[in-house]
Amino acid sequence: MPELKRHDNRLGIWGWLGGGRWGMERYAYILHRVTGLGILAYFLMHICVTSLRAWGIYLWTGEGAFLDAPVFKVGEFLVFSAFAFHAFNGVRLILVELGFAVGKPIEPVYPYKSSLHVQRPLFLAMMVLAAVFFAAGSYEFWHGLAR
Amino acid sequence: MWENVAEVREVAFHVTRFTPERDVKPRVQTFQVPVRAGMTVLEGLHYIKENLDSSLVWRYSCRMGVCGSCGMLLNGRPGLACNTQIFDIAGTDLTVGPLPNFDVVRDLIPDLVPMFSKHAGLRPHVVREDAADQDDPAGEYFQTPAQLEEFLQFTYCIKCACCMAACPTLATDAGYLGPMPLAQVQRYNVDTRDGGRGERLAAAGAAHGVFRCHYAGECSRVCPKGVDPAKAIQHLKRQLVLDYLHLARRQKPCAKQHGPGKGTRDPQIPASPPRTIGA
Structure with a gap:
């Protein structure tokens, strides 16, 4: 029997981002990945930037002046924001993925109540903590720059 | 409306x-x-x-x-x-x-064949050492209602693939086992009659296995039967971590109770009516 042509319907990256009508955990999933990639990119750049010190003091001081530009300060603030979300959401994921906050198996009775409902208070608590950490850090960051 | x-x-x-x-x-x-x-x-x-x-x-x-x-x-x-x-x-x-x-x-x-291939590869059935007895059972396996509840929710899966379609991890990783097969791993792993736990955990803990899940929760949200694959997957991760740390409680598959007619009957239970077919 000849092989029929098929259409590859895999969503790819659009599967992360697209869809619509998703729940808040889905958006946390997307943001966790994006912030994780952002923090990783920052670490790689950080290693490159600090390794310039090995090439001599003149390059190092010149680079310091260059990195004082406002655009890099905004970049640092974005890294801090990403860290605030990633760290607190990461704590939630560790607890959830170790089975602590998803509940025990139950008889499914309509309307169904899933583990998403069970872990929702933890999710909201972690987001509040992330927001408090972000607010305090933001004040310190911009206030420190103004001084 | x-x-x-x-x-x-x-x-x-x-x-x-x-x-x-x-x-x-x-x-x-x-x-x-x-x-x-x-x-x-x-x-x-x-x-x-x-x-x-x-x-x-x-x-x-x-x-x-x-x-x-x-x-x-x-x-x-x-x-x-x-x-x-x-x-x-x-x-x-x-x-x-x-x-x-x-x-x-x-x-x-x-084409759902890739999903069913992954599912079949994880031995989604009760595995016993006494394989001959599985084909021709001569008795009951002991299981309490509490032990049944540990996996009953996951038995309601109808393999409709809605969870697989909603999974964002599967969207970018075709090799990922996916919510349905992994939920069925958990369903059989916690079944006290089963002895295939180690084999399934090895497959579920491999590169495209359970740790690719990061709890977007879409599988549970779209499941039309309330099976909650995301919950099964998180419990499966816990099993794997406890196994790795040598903290998991190891128990042998439950024993068979007795053959037909060989056990002692509870006198409180009334006798069944006479057989009408095959008497």
């Missing part, structure tokens, strides 16, 4: 079509369907096939949310066509497409 049950309203069905002999890629065809309250998407598709275009193809069987054949992408969300009422998800427009993350064979039919 829909007070007058006798009233009929036109809904535009935007249906994805794909004919492999003719089309290079899927196209969308729009049909005007008269819809009354309570009408399901499956009934709408039947109306199209009977009255507007007989060439429309989809897969269905039971019409009551049991067989899991009619999984589709309904207004961007995976669901069963047979237990989704049109007015619950659509006003004047409804998009109907094949489940994503699978190849499309024709129109609304996804």
Whole structure:
């Protein structure tokens, strides 16, 4: 029997981002990945930037002046924001993925109540903590720059 | 939302079509369907096939949310066509497409073979050392109601693939085992009759296994049977971590109680009536 042509319907990256009508955990999933990639990119750049010190003091001081530009300060603030979300959401994921906050198996009775409902208070608590950490850090960051 | 049950309203069905002999890629065809309250998407598709275009193809069987054949992408969300009422998800427009993350064979039919291959590879059945007894059982295995509840929720899975279509990890990693097969790993691993735990855990803990899940939760959100694959997967991760740390409680598969007629009967239980067939 000849092989029929098929259409590859895999969503790819659009599967992360697209869809619509998703729940808040889905958006946390997307943001966790994006912030994780952002923090990783920052670490790689950080290693490159600090390794310039090995090439001599003149390059190092010149680079310091260059990195004082406002655009890099905004970049640092974005890294801090990403860290605030990633760290607190990461704590939630560790607890959830170790089975602590998803509940025990139950008889499914309509309307169904899933583990998403069970872990929702933890999710909201972690987001509040992330927001408090972000607010305090933001004040310190911009206030420190103004001084 | 829909007070007058006798009233009929036109809904535009935007249906994805794909004919492999003719089309290079899927196209969308729009049909005007008269819809009354309570009408399901499956009934709408039947109306199209009977009255507007007989060439429309989809897969269905039971019409009551049991067989899991009619999984589709309904207004961007995976669901069963047979237990989704049109007015619950659509006003004047409804998009109907094949489940994503699978190849499309024709129109609304996804190729589910990759999912079932992964599922079969994880030995989704009770594994016993006494294999001969499994084929010709001569007694009961002891299991308490509490032990049954540890996996009962996950036995309701109808393999409709809605969870696989909703999974964002599967969207970028075709090798990922996916919510349905992994939930079934958990279903059999916690079954006290089973002895295949180690083999399944090795497969589930491998590179494209359970740790690719990061709890987007979509599988549980779209599951039409309340199986909650995300919960099963998190419990499975816990098992793997405890196993790695040598903290897991190891227990042998439960023993068989007795053969037919060899056990002692509880005198409180009345005798069964005489057999009418095969006496």
